[in-house]
Amino acid sequence: MNQRTCLQCGAALQGRSDKKFCDDYCRNIHYHRQTGNGLRQVLNIQKMLRKNRKILEECLRLSEAGKLISKASLEDRGYRFKYHTHTELLREKTPTYCCFDMGYRSVGTKIEIVRVRLPE
Ligand SMILES: [Zn+2]
Numbered sequence: 722m723n724q725r726t727c728l729q730c731g732a733a734l735q736g737r738s739d740k741k742f743c744d745d746y747c748r749n750i751h752y753h754r755q756t757g758n759g760l761r762q763v764l765n766i767q768k769m770l771r772k773n774r775k776i777l778e779e780c781l782r783l784s785e786a787g788k789l790i791s792k793a794s795l796e797d798r799g800y801r802f803k804y805h806t807h808t809e810l811l812r813e814k815t816p817t818y819c820c821f822d823m824g825y826r827s828v829g830t831k832i833e834i835v836r837v838r839l840p841e
Contacts, residue, residue, distance in 0.1 A: 769804050770820050776800045777823035781834040789831035809837055 725734040729747035734740050742748040776798045784790055792802070808816040809824060817824040822839050825832045 766804060769801050770806060773800055773804055774820040774823045777820060777825060777834050781823070781836065784834070789828055789833055791831055795825070795832070811835070811837075 725738075725740070726732060727734055727743040727747050728741050729751040730743065732743050734743060742751060776795060777800075779798070780790060780795060796802075802818075805818040805820055805824075807819050809819055811817055811826075815826045815828075817826040817835060817837060819837050822837050823834065824837045825834045
């Protein structure tokens, strides 16, 4: 028979077979830590979104107005296409993927960077 152990401290458990922790103290620490990890992930994603926004802003500043650039030139700067805050359908049918007030939309194989007006 397997000896069950506390998920938090690893101590041997006695009593009910559905018991996961030796006491409330261990249970509380365990769930507190899990919440802590979740928060760290949220903060990491926020960091990536802010970085994405900064990259879009830089590329827009460096390129001529309305000029298309390659996706690779964003990736080279560390842009993560996986992360965006929302999508907007502007006058075109293709969605603009936004990181806060900056966004891009695909035009053929290239992309156009646009500044997006956020709701007040
Ligand atoms: Zn324990």
